[in-house]
Amino acid sequence: MAPFVDVNGGSVEGGGMEYEKGRKFSVEEVAAHKNTNDAWIVVDGEVYDVTAFLETHPGGAEVILEHLKESDVGQLMRGATSTFDHAHSEAAFGMLKDYHVGSLDGIYCADSTAMHPAKEVDDKSKKFMVDLGKPLVFQVGHLGDGYQEWVHQPIVQKESPRFFASDFMESTTKTLWWVVPLIWIPVVCWLQVIAIRRGFPVDKFITTMPLGFLIWSLVEYILHRFLFHVKTTSYWGNTLHYLLHGCHHKHPMDGYRLVFPPTFATMFAIPLYGMINLMFSRTWAPSVFGFGLLGYVMYDVTHYFIHHGSAANDFTRNLKRFHLNHHFKMREDSYGITSPLWDYVFGTLPAKLKYESSVLN
Template sequence: MASKPFTVDLNKPLVFQMLTRTVWWVIPLVWLPVISWLVSVSLSRGLTPSDAASCLAGGVFIWTLLEYTLHRFLFHMKTSSYWGNTLHYLLHGCHHKHPMDGLRLVFPPAATTILSVPLWIVIRLASTPAVAPSLFGGGLLGYVMYDVTHYYLHHGKPSSGLSQNLKRYHLNHHFRVQSEGFGITSPLWDRAFGTYPTTKPIQKSK
């Protein structure tokens, strides 16, 4: 007897609804105060405002690499077991199945908190007590920029310029080639690692 295809019904279990559905404005509402507090901690430990700003910028840059890495290797991981498939579906599969669901476009704060713990540990071990909070805050700021940009690329209507190019670049990942275009806020790392989407040649009319 052929096995049934794997499915997860997110319409019934309330816990799945709570884990996968979040309105976009919750992200800046929750994390911007945390970022401000982290910067204040660095300042209280002797970091100058200009150094704190540099750490924030450095954290944002670190996030761009994390954004690419997580999207490519975690959110698009290959799974075969029931729980592996379930984890993948909750992390990212549900978004690809329902790409225009406005409540599944940003990451729930509880999940972000869990995933950010390893980043905090690495930053804390690799930097000083004064630098670590602002650098980590920059990573969170990059994440906030990523999530609100992601929402806009799906539901916004850019008419020209950078935002229109980013929308085309991201929707290409959804609807044409899911093995390319893993950046959201920038194609920087796709270009660096050879996963920038290839473009179809323009067909000339006869």
């Protein structure tokens, strides 16, 4: 059950029971809440019921469960007790307040949510407050200079926020992840058929496949760094940026607005195909573009996995760490999704963290 914290006093709910706000818990009481259906953690002497947060934890539920039996994870969250950098962002500590159920008895420590406050939005943005209970798209533009700060204070929940009052407009903003391979893989195959009909030798696929992947990885990096992270302050600039990419940073666990809608992807695919036609011969162009399109499919599916899948090995674990670092800690770095190659080339890979970078893992 998700906890409700009454900031004006009262009670909170945790583990299916109601507790008086500010209650002191013994070590034994906290230890009784250490399973997947009833998960409590202690952070700097403060007790939090994170049961409802397990499925939405960006690093995966298994990361929390792995440390569930530790007496206090405050130092771990600050990155002070591990070979790997587990340092959580200020925004991550700010999320804790929603799960607070009390304090650990016998230990005096200032409230951890006060010790690690989420950054306040710039004063300029406080002239307008976004109402999360109303359609968001036509609100965010009013934030002006404070939009960039607001949009990078993530709300980690699985529920999708409302974008538009119109049900039709709302439906156009949502895409299930499996729609991407369902629509585009047949197009990839069709393009290879076109290339063969134009006389392209099949044995040359061994050349056009990695070439197409390489081109896509560069396009992916350029779009993410220079378009998706363009700084905006005007009403329409903020509004368009929120629709394009800002919504993903504000609601990183929204599974319906994580992959590109097909119509939106087509807007980028058409000019890209035109560029490849200028760079390659009439015979080679369809094959190169087709494998570049396959690279895009792999990108979107990988991106979805990073946010909603569980790491099965070191490779996938490092991939998740690298991207979550971008979301929660260093948004000016780590622009590659499927590969850090171009971050290495253009110097946007965090030198200190590299593949050991981690925010919530």
